[in-house]
Amino acid sequence: MVVLANPSVVDQIPLLPSPGHRDTFAAVPVVDLSRPGAARAIVDACERFGFFKVINHGVATATMDRAESEAVKFFAQAQAVKDRAGPAYPPFGYGSKRIGLNGDMGWLEFLLLAVDSASLSDACTVPSSAVFRAALNEYVAAVRGVAVRVLEKMAEGLGIAPVDALSAMVTEQGSDQVFRVNHYPPCPAFQGLGCSATGFGEHTDPQLISVLRSNGTSGLQIALRDGAQWVSVPSDRDAFFVNVGDSLQVLTNGRFKSVKHRVVTNSLKSRVSFIYFAGPSLAQRIAPLPELLGEGEEILYKEFTWGEYKKAAYKTRLGDNRLAQFEK
């Protein structure tokens, strides 16, 4: 056996089966945000998959393109320059390959950023380029608007009043919103071997919802039937993809599914994605909404605050079932 004194970084990244054509999720639920049926369609998709695609969202293509091209420029800089914007933990900034604090690794580099109200938090000076910051701020304001509209439609579809019952958790002062820019460079090392490097390992998101937009490179996969099958989501740079997070699963007492997802790297093309994580304030109580409980329906979760959940989440590994310790 050959023992390498200094194994290359790619050896530390777990592998996944390369996606094939048969794994394509052709039936991604599509919600047209401009149509009256949107509320019903969102609820249906959240119950079935915890995942859907949003079209006719009203965000200008130029806003998305500008943010993307500035992100590409940022990641094209020399490693030493990017490292000056790090480390990502704690609590915000540039990171590479290490995800979280407990040893998870992926074939990516990223910016993890705090959002305050509708723009990047001034408390975090990364990214320092005024042009990149302005482009991200414009994008963040727009994507947050999409998240708010989705949460309003969701409340309408669930029949809960007032219309901002869910969205207010995200728009109120002190809400814990996070923005992530991910860059997955191509990884040709395993080309032709039937496997690919893990970009971002399987996990569920802890927040209420996450809103993702990527360039034209595929790689996102979601789990169907509780992880029994992984399907690839065809990329669409003009759309947003929304997934249900753990907190929304609890608020709906399990009616909506916090969907497991992951990213597989492409051997030839780089993938750039933006994800806005809509979280509530640290003090927000997360418990099934009484209006949604049927008569005699059993409450599935112990009560907790978002702050408690977040603290517990940072002690876990990426792929852990974080809700398990809060189940009754």
Ligand code: GA4
């Ligand atoms: C997953 C969703 C978001 O990307 C994130 C991630 C966070 C991080 O990268 O710091 C976590 C992960 C995410 C869940 C468990 C913990 C925390 C890495 C990790 C191992 C920003 C988030 O909020 O939770």
